[in-house]
Amino acid sequence: MLELYHHSTSVCAAKVRLVLHEKQLEWKGNFVDILKGEQFDPAYLKLNPKAVVPTLIHDGKVIRESTVIDEYLDEAFPARPLRPDDAFGRAQMRLWTKLVDESLHICCAAITFALFHRHTVLKMAPAEIETYLQNTRDPVFRQRKRVWVHKGLEAPDVKDAIKFHDKLLTDMETALGESRWLCGDQYTLADVSLTPYVNRLEMLGLAAMWRDRPRVTEWFARIKARTNFQPAVIEWIPPQMASVMKANGSAQWPFFEQSLKAA
Ligand SMILES: N[C@@H](CCC(=O)N[C@@H](CS)C(=O)NCC(=O)O)C(=O)O
DSSP states (O other): OEEEEEOSSOHHHHHHHHHHHHTTOOOEEEEOOTTTTGGGOHHHHHHOTTOOSOEEEETTEEEESHHHHHHHHHHHSOSSOOSOSSHHHHHHHHHHHHHIIIIIHHHHHHHHIIIIIHHHHTTSOHHHHHHHHHHOSSHHHHHHHHHHHHHGGGSTTHHHHHHHHHHHHHHHHHHTTTOSBTTBSSOOHHHHHHHHHHHHHHHTTOGGGGTTOHHHHHHHHHHHHSTTHHHHTGGGSOHHHHHHHHHHHHHTHHHHHHHHHTO
16 A cells, blocks of 8 residues: 655655656555644654655555655556666666755755745744744754745845756756657656656746747646646645745746846
């Protein structure tokens, strides 16, 4: 049995749901509301000491880290493979998934908090906000989150995060000049890993970031046409939340445009 601890807007959880749906696996979801601080619940911390989602339980075995979970699922359920069958192809795929883990994820968090999550957190009483921040396990993440919550777009790392996304889209445009998917002609975990992040930009009304990148535009259209996209990504976002995300982000497009010009 497969059980996933996850959250609607979590990009990392969406990476895992994409694989579960792509492989047509039965799974049970346990919703952890990370904006209400449910990830800090002592019972959940036993499963995931970093207090983050997702966490997968497979027949009682606990697997953490979305990239690790996705590779695990691809190995444990080999039908509809999502990794190239040669070593070089898998190395190319892992360069993308590593980039997501090492750099893109924190840049996405900066933009998401500055435009959207901070407004949810700021609705809490000051003492609750402090508890929410103090509970964040990783001290570097905690400090950055604190600045995103209190300063929003004025947080010093937000402009770098915007530029990072811009460079990523350039790299994707280049890679997609060679092949239909990011690592050749097979849809792989590289495409899976990037999907929630590109979708996040779109949900925040920032799709203009790839308006001059026709291959990324076509890639994203192919991604959206896959049967896993709606049930794994879109259907989890309540329409009211989606419209606030779009409105908040679109209103700040001039800030993004300005930051990109300054690049
Ligand atoms: N490297 C981890 C990152 C997980 C992560 O940061 N998850 C976010 C949601 S995408 C989270 O749970 N955040 C909790 C918080 O902000 O306190 C993974 O890939 O699973």
